[in-house]
Amino acid sequence: MSGTEKAMQGVADTLREFWAHRPVRPRAGRKLGGVATGIAMRFQIDPVIVRIAFVALALSGGVGIPLYLAGWLLLPEEGDEVSPLESLISKGHSSMSQAQTVLLGFLMFPALAFTFGSGGFQVLVTLAAAVACIYLLQKNRGHLQPASTLADTPVTPPVPGAPAWDPLGAAPFAWDLPEPSPRPQPPAPRPRKPRVGLMTLGVATLVVAGSTIAGTWAPWFTIPHVIGLLIAVLAAGLLIGSFTGGGRGLIWLLVPLSVVGFAMTTINFDGPNDFGDRNETPKTVAEVKDRYEISVGSVMLDLRQLPDSGSVKTTVEAELGELVVHVPKNADVTFNCEASSIGELNCLGKRAEGSTAQVDGTDLGDNGEGGLKIDLDVLTSVGEVKVLRD
Known part of the structure; x- marks a missing residue:
């Protein structure tokens, strides 16, 4: 061998x-x-x-x-x-x-x-x-x-009635012999830790x-x-x-x-290298960007000042952070919220949390169908996502 x-x-x-x-x-x-x-x-x-x-x-x-x-x-x-x-x-x-x-x-x-x-x-x-x-x-x-067993090792007790062994029992004259002094031992070398x-x-x-x-x-x-x-x-x-x-x-x-x-x-860092907080409040449909994205931080997008008619489509995305979108009370909102790795979602009453969490749906607002139409994607890898109607 x-x-x-x-x-x-x-x-x-x-x-x-x-x-x-x-x-x-x-x-x-x-x-x-x-x-x-x-x-x-x-x-x-x-x-x-x-x-x-x-x-x-x-x-x-x-x-x-x-x-x-x-x-x-x-x-x-x-x-x-x-x-x-x-x-x-x-x-x-x-x-x-x-x-x-x-x-x-x-x-x-x-x-x-x-x-x-x-x-x-x-x-x-x-x-x-x-x-x-x-x-x-x-x-x-x-x-x-x-x-766990070292302290539990039993000690064998002496057998009742058994005579104890006495090494000097046969030589009583040796009972009073002085104890021999122990020979001094050299100190043990201290082990060297690797x-x-x-x-x-x-x-x-x-x-x-x-x-x-x-x-x-x-x-x-x-x-x-x-x-x-x-x-x-x-x-x-x-x-x-x-x-x-x-x-x-x-x-x-x-x-x-x-x-x-x-x-x-x-976290995927192939996207934008932005860090910090972004607050956006567009007042017209034309001012709404196709995408709001950040690497690490928070994005707050307020759409409540948009007019009551027209349509917008936008994506809010972060790798790590908090995303909050406010939508008007009467807007028809089609939304998709997702945390691809781990996160917490609260999107127009629909909630989810944990790994690969996702919710989607359509919410017509207080007045039912009609008015401003919003198509919304809110995506993160790790973080919190909110779409609120307030």
Whole structure:
């Protein structure tokens, strides 16, 4: 067997050990399904670090979402014989119902579609980093007893009636011998913490430099993709540092970078580069523009001073922000309101919120059909949309 084959066999054996002694999702102290808490307890690391790592992976192309769902399905709950997925195929008992297990399984499909549909190479790198972290955890801390059982190890009480062993029982004259003085021991050398944070920052610097060079001939290395790679490197460094010591300072770089990465992958900046607030109040039909758009900020379009006849068609659009349109009481308004990523809509009494929210319809106003006709599109990626008649 060659050296490469031996190395691959060692990795496979370590991953098999992880599966054989996989974490157990606790019933207490968990935030959602107990996956992060179970991993932290199994390998005696800080649960906050594991949760932040999952959040960072979720913001890095969405990888953390299917990984968390997979842990929910494949890790048994405290007190159960097997995991929910194994229980579904009749391998033992799980406290999760089959309906809940099937629902989690169905949630995997949109999670995987979103992850692989938006990430590409970045997703593969992040998945490889996650598998590498699992391998390192099992390799370096797999021998540890889960933290939840350390304090529960029973102490065997003495058997009632059994004679206690007395090493001086046969030599009463030795009972008053002085205690030997302990031999002074040299102070134990303080273990040197590996500089995981500095090493991770070094790798991150190499990623930036390599991406800058590769970006001259490979169009894939855009700013959002490079940020995704940096998030994957920092998340891997944070997990490695959780069981080797150090690296906690990476949190202060990982969290804001994850927020920036989420914003850049959610918001399309190919449109206008306007920032701030816009207030428009056209008084004639001719003054109404075909489009009012902004990148980040707010747009307030007041159409209440338009005449009672004629027709207008306009679009109000923002990537991130608040859009408010006021229409006359008697106008016939055909509207389409949409938040393509996430937002809250309130358009002439129709409401919607969440991801990819949309409402549309026609509202004839207080006097019914007749008068000024308005065809209105109000669109945002992330934000709030209002069409008000007041």
